[in-house]
Amino acid sequence: MKYKFVSQFDKREKADVLIFPFWEKSLHSPSSLKSSLDPVFLSGDFKGKNGETFFVYPKDGKETRILALGLGPEDKVTIELLRRAIASALRAVKSVKAKSVNIVIPKHKKIDHKEVLIGFWEGILLSNYTFHKLMGEGLKEAPPMLEKVSLIGIEVKDTTILEETSTIMEGVYFARDLVNDNADDIIPFHLAETAREIEKVSSKIKTTIYDRAWLEKQKMGLILAVNRASHVDPFLIEVAYTGNPKSKKQIVLVGKGVTYDTGGLSIKPTEGMLGMKCDMAGAAAVLATIRTIAILGLKVNVTVVVPSVENAIGSKSYKLGDVYRSYSGKTIEINNTDAEGRLILADALSYVVKNIKPSLIIDLATLTGSVVMTFGELMAGFCANDETLAKDLLEASHKTSDALWRLPLINEYKESFKSDIADLVNSGGRDAGAIKGALFLQEFVGDTKWAHIDIAGAAYWSKSKYYHPTKATGYGVQLLVEYLKHIND
Ligand code: BES
Ligand code: MN
Ligand code: ZN
Numbered sequence: 001m002k003y004k005f006v007s008q009f010d011k012r013e014k015a016d017v018l019i020f021p022f023w024e025k026s027l028h029s030p031s032s033l034k035s036s037l038d039p040v041f042l043s044g045d046f047k048g049k050n051g052e053t054f055f056v057y058p059k060d061g062k063e064t065r066i067l068a069l070g071l072g073p074e075d076k077v078t079i080e081l082l083r084r085a086i087a088s089a090l091r092a093v094k095s096v097k098a099k100s101v102n103i104v105i106p107k108h109k110k111i112d113h114k115e116v117l118i119g120f121w122e123g124i125l126l127s128n129y130t131f132h133k134l135m136g137e138g139l140k141e142a143p144p145m146l147e148k149v150s151l152i153g154i155e156v157k158d159t160t161i162l163e164e165t166s167t168i169m170e171g172v173y174f175a176r177d178l179v180n181d182n183a184d185d186i187i188p189f190h191l192a193e194t195a196r197e198i199e200k201v202s203s204k205i206k207t208t209i210y211d212r213a214w215l216e217k218q219k220m221g222l223i224l225a226v227n228r229a230s231h232v233d234p235f236l237i238e239v240a241y242t243g244n245p246k247s248k249k250q251i252v253l254v255g256k257g258v259t260y261d262t263g264g265l266s267i268k269p270t271e272g273m274l275g276m277k278c279d280m281a282g283a284a285a286v287l288a289t290i291r292t293i294a295i296l297g298l299k300v301n302v303t304v305v306v307p308s309v310e311n312a313i314g315s316k317s318y319k320l321g322d323v324y325r326s327y328s329g330k331t332i333e334i335n336n337t338d339a340e341g342r343l344i345l346a347d348a349l350s351y352v353v354k355n356i357k358p359s360l361i362i363d364l365a366t367l368t369g370s371v372v373m374t375f376g377e378l379m380a381g382f383c384a385n386d387e388t389l390a391k392d393l394l395e396a397s398h399k400t401s402d403a404l405w406r407l408p409l410i411n412e413y414k415e416s417f418k419s420d421i422a423d424l425v426n427s428g429g430r431d432a433g434a435i436k437g438a439l440f441l442q443e444f445v446g447d448t449k450w451a452h453i454d455i456a457g458a459a460y461w462s463k464s465k466y467y468h469p470t471k472a473t474g475y476g477v478q479l480l481v482e483y484l485k486h487i488n489d
Pocket of ligand 2: 261263337338339340341
């Protein structure tokens with residue numbers, strides 16, 4: 001999509017729609033729009049509530065339609081509410097199949113103009129996404145997308161931040177595309193190929209793909225066990241970006257890459273399995289993140305590690321009650337084959353700790369249904385063994401639409417992983433499930449600073465809402481990029 005900017009309202013070009021935002025209880029329009037809008041305001045049909053929209057068809061002017069957009073009360077507004085409001089306007093614009101829009105950027109008494117602009121721009125770009133490649137003949141017409149946006153009230157100096165936001169949003173699209181696509185196509189090998197492609201983005205990226213033979217040689221018993229019933233090969237994927245060669249700081253991002261989760265022999269019921277193409281959303285987010293920071297040229301060293309498998313079901317399935325040996329040497333008695341994410345992450349995390357020796361690790365995983373029960377889809381939950389890391393992640397979250405809340409690592413619950421015949425069982429039961437998932441992972445990170453973000457609800461919504469037009473949200477890309485932007489030394 002092309003965008004333009006104009007500093008003054010009167011200098012704008014022709015367009016299909018003019019989006020004009022209003023604070024609730026403060027419905028004042030510029031003189032050129034008065035004759036069109038004042039009757040609407042007088043009628044009381046438009047109040048300016050957040051996300052409220054009203055089309056008006058002016059007799060003359062530069063646009064065919066004016067869309068009055070409510071932002072809610074000025075003193076109660078947040079950047080998130082601005083994202084949602086503009087998303088609601090864009091939904092109205094798409095419903096009339098308009099392709100070009102002029103958008104007036106609102107002014108706020110207290111909030112910095114730049115922040116308002118970023119919020120609006122994020123809402124616009126997050127909304128202006130479609131995933132239509134799986135639509136068949138007859139449905140081929142792609143859903144309406146904006147082709148041209150002109151932002152009104154912008155100065156030249158604002159364009160850098162608009163460009164940066166656009167790059168980050170392309171990262172979000174990249175992650176969404178991987179999650180929305182067929183699990184039959186997005187197999188571990190495909191994620192490996194994707195990681196190879198990312199290498200081309202920058203000479204500072206090096207991708208290494210480890211195949212089954214390597215996993216066997218390294219004795220990554222858990223990754224191999226989970227993948228056993230699948231007809232596709234498992235991979236461990238490593239992408240390293242050296243943006244600051246002088247620094248010793250090395251941040252590792254680990255993403256759960258289960259390309260489909262049937263539950264294995266502990267098979268999921270239909271409703272539970274339905275969304276399980278999303279089980280590689282952690283992998284998608286970390287791959288999209290490293291690609292994005294390489295394009296932005298951030299001065300950080302980041303390595304992405306993705307264990308990727310398919311948790312299939314069949315005669316070769318790994319078995320409940322059997323004991324499998326992890327890369328770390330710890331043995332695991334399987335009491336639920338559906339708790340597979342933590343198994344492949346365990347091998348990946350101990351690989352990272354032993355071979356990369358990072359300054360810190362952040363893992364993203366669609367790990368538990370429990371986190372969905374706790375937070376629903378609007379927020380991800382996380383655990384961390386380091387206060388600074390936890391604080392930095394929360395700060396990054398506040399600046400983006402990736403909402404996050406911390407959960408405690410309740411040590412006492414570690415006893416639920418006791419096994420009579422092995423070092424650990426893989427499921428400690430469903431109560432406090434999100435916390436227990438994190439406690440299991442903690443067994444494999446040693447003293448390394450670490451945070452685990454459970455994105456099971458946040459990554460894949462049951463229906464489109466706000467600025468997420470498809471199920472896959474791309475959760476984590478904005479959060480991680482924002483976090484990495486503030487790493488210095
Ligand atoms: N992939 C699922 C978690 C999930 C649930 C992701 C809902 C997205 C939406 C994970 O592998 C899983 O099955 N977890 C189990 C763990 C349990 C057996 C300890 C769960 O949450 O039921
Ligand atoms: Mn599972
Ligand atoms: Zn899973």
